[in-house]
Amino acid sequence: MIINLCTYSLKSSPMSIVTQNISKTYGSGSLAVHALRPLSLTIPNNIFLCLAGPSGSGKSTLLQLLGLLDLPSTGSIRINDTMVPNTDSPIRDQLRAQHIGFIFQRFHLMERLRVYENIALSLRITHNKTLHNETELIQEALEAVQLSDKINRYPKELSGGEQQRVAIARAICKKPTLLIADEPTANLDSQTSLHIIKLLHKLHQKQKMTIVCASHDPLLIQGATHQGTLLDGSLEVDL
Amino acid sequence: MILLLARNNIKQNPFRNTLTGLVLLLCVSLAILGHGLVMGIDTSILRGYTKSATGDFILETKDSKPLALPTLSQSFQWTDRLVVKATIIEDDIQIPVVLVGYNTKRREKIFSTQDWLTSGSWPQQEHDIATGYQLHSMLSNQEKPTIAIEDPALGLYAQSYTISGVVRTNNPALDSRSIWLPNETLSKLLNTQTLRNQILFKGEPPTSTPNGWLLSSAYDKAESMLSINKVRKRVLTSLYIIILAMAIIGLISTTLVNMDERNKELALLRSLGMNKHSITTMIITEQLILSTLFVVMGAFLSGGINYYLSENGIDLSSQSQALGSISVSLLLYTHFSIKWILLSIMGTIFLSILPPLFFVWRSSSIQPIELFGKQI
Numbered sequence: 001m002i003i004n005l006c007t008y009s010l011k012s013s014p015m016s017i018v019t020q021n022i023s024k025t026y027g028s029g030s031l032a033v034h035a036l037r038p039l040s041l042t043i044p045n046n047i048f049l050c051l052a053g054p055s056g057s058g059k060s061t062l063l064q065l066l067g068l069l070d071l072p073s074t075g076s077i078r079i080n081d082t083m084v085p086n087t088d089s090p091i092r093d094q095l096r097a098q099h100i101g102f103i104f105q106r107f108h109l110m111e112r113l114r115v116y117e118n119i120a121l122s123l124r125i126t127h128n129k130t131l132h133n134e135t136e137l138i139q140e141a142l143e144a145v146q147l148s149d150k151i152n153r154y155p156k157e158l159s160g161g162e163q164q165r166v167a168i169a170r171a172i173c174k175k176p177t178l179l180i181a182d183e184p185t186a187n188l189d190s191q192t193s194l195h196i197i198k199l200l201h202k203l204h205q206k207q208k209m210t211i212v213c214a215s216h217d218p219l220l221i222q223g224a225t226h227q228g229t230l231l232d233g234s235l236e237v238d239l
Numbered sequence: 240m241i242l243l244l245a246r247n248n249i250k251q252n253p254f255r256n257t258l259t260g261l262v263l264l265l266c267v268s269l270a271i272l273g274h275g276l277v278m279g280i281d282t283s284i285l286r287g288y289t290k291s292a293t294g295d296f297i298l299e300t301k302d303s304k305p306l307a308l309p310t311l312s313q314s315f316q317w318t319d320r321l322v323v324k325a326t327i328i329e330d331d332i333q334i335p336v337v338l339v340g341y342n343t344k345r346r347e348k349i350f351s352t353q354d355w356l357t358s359g360s361w362p363q364q365e366h367d368i369a370t371g372y373q374l375h376s377m378l379s380n381q382e383k384p385t386i387a388i389e390d391p392a393l394g395l396y397a398q399s400y401t402i403s404g405v406v407r408t409n410n411p412a413l414d415s416r417s418i419w420l421p422n423e424t425l426s427k428l429l430n431t432q433t434l435r436n437q438i439l440f441k442g443e444p445p446t447s448t449p450n451g452w453l454l455s456s457a458y459d460k461a462e463s464m465l466s467i468n469k470v471r472k473r474v475l476t477s478l479y480i481i482i483l484a485m486a487i488i489g490l491i492s493t494t495l496v497n498m499d500e501r502n503k504e505l506a507l508l509r510s511l512g513m514n515k516h517s518i519t520t521m522i523i524t525e526q527l528i529l530s531t532l533f534v535v536m537g538a539f540l541s542g543g544i545n546y547y548l549s550e551n552g553i554d555l556s557s558q559s560q561a562l563g564s565i566s567v568s569l570l571l572y573t574h575f576s577i578k579w580i581l582l583s584i585m586g587t588i589f590l591s592i593l594p595p596l597f598f599v600w601r602s603s604s605i606q607p608i609e610l611f612g613k614q615i
Contacts, residue, residue, distance in 0.1 A: 069510055070608040088604065090514050097512020108507045112250040117243060124243075125513045170511075 017043040017066060017178065022075035024061045035061040037234050038075060043212060045177075048204045050224030051214040057230040059214035060182050066212060067102045067180045068092045097126045101171030103181035103213075107163045109155040109170075115142070116151045119170045126174040141173035144207075145199060161192030165199065172203060179203065181213035185220060197223055241517075245525045248504070255497050256529060262493045263530055263591055264537035266486045270583040271541040273479040275573035279549065280472050283572040285461045286552065293350050294318075294439030297460065298452045305434030309449035316441035318345035321425050321434070325418070327384045328397065334377060337416045338386070340425030349439050359404030362420050365427075368400040369419040372407035386418065398428060490587070491594050494526075498598035505602050506610030515603040522595045530591040534584050542580045549575035 021038040036058040043049060043066075051059045064070040065077065068084065077084040079099070085091055096102075109118050119138045124130055131137065142148045145165035155163050164184060171179060181200065185193035197220045203209050204225075213220065221227055228235055249256055294317075300306045308319055321340035326333050341350075346361070362368055368386075370378060378384055387397040400420075408414055426432055438452070448454045508518060552572040602610060 064608050067510070069611075070606045088606070093509070093512050093514040095512075096510065097514075100512075102510055108503070108510075110247050110504070110507070112247045113243070117247075121243065122511050125508070125511045125517070128517075 016045055016080060017041075018078040019066070020076050020078070022065055022072040022077060024058070024065060024070070025073045036065070037232070039235055040075075041235065043210065045210055046204075046208050048201070048211045048223075048225040049213070049228060050221045050226070051212070051228045051230055051235075052216065052221050053214075053230035057232060058235075059230050062230065062235070063180050063182050063212065063214055066178075067100055068096050069102070098174070099177045101174065101176035101179045103164070103167055103171050103179065103184050105183045105186050107155075107160075107167045107187075109163055109166060111155055113154075114151070115147065115153050115155070115158075115166050115169075118155070118166060119173050122170045123173055137173050138169075141169040144172060144203065145169045159192070161188050161195060164188060164192075164196055168196070168199060168203075172207070172209070175207075177210060179209050179211045181211065181215075183215050184213060185215065185217050193217060194219065241521050241524050244508075244521050245528060248501075248525055249529075252497075252500070255500065259493050259497050259591075260529055260533035262486075262490050263533040263587060264540070266490045266590075267534045267537040267583050267587040268541035269483055269486050270587065271538060271545055271580055272573070273483060274579050274583070275545040275549065275575060276571075277472065277476050277479050278574035278576070279572050280468055280475060281465055282549070282574055283552070284465055284468055285458070286572050293320075294441055294457060296440040296444040296454060296456050298438040298440070298445070298448070298454055300436045300452055303436050305429075305431050305436045306451050308433060308435050308438075309452065311438070311445065315443070315445070316345075316348045318342040318349040318439050319422065319435040320437040320439060321422055321429070321431065322437050323425070323429065326387050327378070328387055334374070335416070336374065336386070336418050338418050338420060338425055340420055340422040343421045343423075349441055354409070356407040357404055358407075359402070362403050362424065364401070364403070365424055366398070366400050367403040367420070367424075369404035369406050370402055371414040371417040371419075372405055373411075373415040374417065375402065375405045378402070487590060490590060494591055494594035495598065498522075498595055501598075502602065502610045502612065506607045509607040509610065515599070518603070519596075519599045522599050523592060526592055526595045527588070530588045534587045534591075537587075538580055538584050542575075545573050545580075546575050548573040 019039060019041045021040055022036070023034070023038040024036040026033045026035055039062070051062065053059050061070070065072050068077075071086055071088070076086065079095065084095065110121065113121065116135075116138055119141060120130075120134055123134055123137060139148060139151070142151060145168050147162060147165050147169065150158060150162060150166075155166065158166065164187075168184075184200070185196050188196065197217070200211060200213070200220070201223055204211050211224075213224070215221060298309075303322065305321060311317055319342050321338075323338050323340075325336050325338045327336055343361075356372070357369075359369070384402070385397055385399045404419075406413075406417075406419060422435070426434070444454060444456075505518060508521075513521075549572060
């Protein structure tokens with residue numbers, strides 16, 4: 001069967017995400033663990049939504065589903081007017097590459113690649129080639145995170161905060177319409193956390209980026225335009 | 240992008256990649272050298288025999304019964320021999336041997352003495368003998384062994400002799416059983432006077448076979464030895480197959496373990512949006528670079544050794560001397576085949592690609608978050 005990818009191509013931003021009864025259950029029968037109960041949610045463009053809640057409440061699960069890193073057990077996700085297939089499909093790869101930036105708690109940088117190469121990797125995956133203005137885009141992203149002078153460093157030569165900023169630069173260099181951050185300040189000291197929080201706010205305000213993050217950090221939660229609380233897999237959100 | 244990632248992987252895991260590379264190198268070397276040794280068994284026998292053969296052609300009497308020497312042209316390089324079975328008797332020990340009586344006047348012309356190692360001297364006195372190198376190690380405690388002729392029809396004699404020299408021909412049959420002595424000494428012992436049962440030729444054979452004699456080449460003689468080699472070849476082939484299978488299993492499991500440690504890397508690439516096709520291309524490209532490098536290196540190394548051994552052989556007897564009482568007289572040659580080397584290279588590279596293909600197939604069927612495990 002030939003899939004016409006154009007059929008699934010996203011319209012250009014602004015992006016809106018609509019979830020309908022998405023849930024995630026691990027295991028089955030009496031051993032089933034409901035990581036996320038059926039949830040319908042609409043995330044409009046240009047908002048900064050921060051999800052709070054105790055550990056195990058389903059914050060990360062929801063972000064993983066929104067970031068298309070995992071398949072929901074039930075329900076569906078619609079990005080703009082495009083229904084995301086609930087099967088392992090190349091369309092999900094395409095969506096991840098072109099429209100979603102993910103910031104991990106543990107940074108996940110390639111240790112043997114320089115800062116420049118780590119960011120270039122994301123760009124090359126997105127465009128499936130080396131762009132002629134690749135260096136400019138990387139410098140632009142690094143300027144946004146104030147790390148222009150560390151472009152040729154290896155991750156191990158950077159502090160934890162700097163590594164997280166490189167991870168943010170990697171996520172934003174492709175100019176995603178949705179930026180997802182899973183506890184981006186969890187592994188950082190308070191001073192560095194503050195810096196990252198300010199950076200996310202700046203990205204939201206200046207680049208009009210839709211940001212969805214999960215955090216326990218009160219500063220990050222309070223600074224978001226919208227807050228949500230997840231408890232036992234159910235969400236209470238004020239949009 | 241693929242090269243960027245390949246570089247990252249090679250730099251990130253030098254130990255893991257070197258280990259996989261060494262297994263690849265070992266695998267291809269085993270395939271090439273093992274095949275060379277197995278296929279070279281026959282070559283070893285033939286070349287070992289023909290190299291140490293005492294003539295290119297041999298005239299023999301039927302049933303080894305001595306006959307009067309036929310008229311032969313003086314222009315030939317030939318020597319007459321009297322060959323009879325005998326037994327060395329020492330207390331309760333009896334060792335079967337072959338007495339080789341030779342024409343002393345023609346010995347230097349006919350014997351390939353330039354390829355032989357002789358310690359001591361060829362028999363000079365009436366009761367002097369020279370023994371084969373391996374036989375001598377069995378007689379090391381006996382300065383004057385007693386030799387008895389086996390065939391009563393030729394007359395039963397037992398006589399003590401002095402070992403004046405030890406001859407090493409690298410022909411197992413000669414080294415382990417032969418006793419060399421002048422025709423005159425043996426004739427006197429057998430009372431055969433001028434009768435002979437073997438004539439050896441170097442160069443052109445006689446145009447016609449004298450009555451009562453059979454003509455054959457040294458190569459024919461060596462061919463007949465191959466039949467006794469069949470069992471040894473079968474055992475060695477089985478051993479080769481078992482070792483090769485173990486090496487292949489080692490190669491596959493090492494490559495699989497190598498791949499399994501890359502889950503986090505693949506998870507990151509997939510979360511960045513890299514599709515399965517690109518991941519497959521990346522993994523296969525990396526594996527091809529690694530495999531080609533080490534497999535070609537291994538092929539050059541083992542192919543070179545194989546070629547050297549196929550040309551010059553290796554004398555295991557000198558190595559076996561170090562083992563003391565265990566003595567093996569064997570000149571080993573390998574069989575060199577470019578076709579097999581190419582086949583080994585392609586086969587090893589192909590086998591090294593199978594585990595990554597399986598890994599990519601398996602990791603593509605699960606979501607990035609599962610590849611990350613708990614460490615997101």
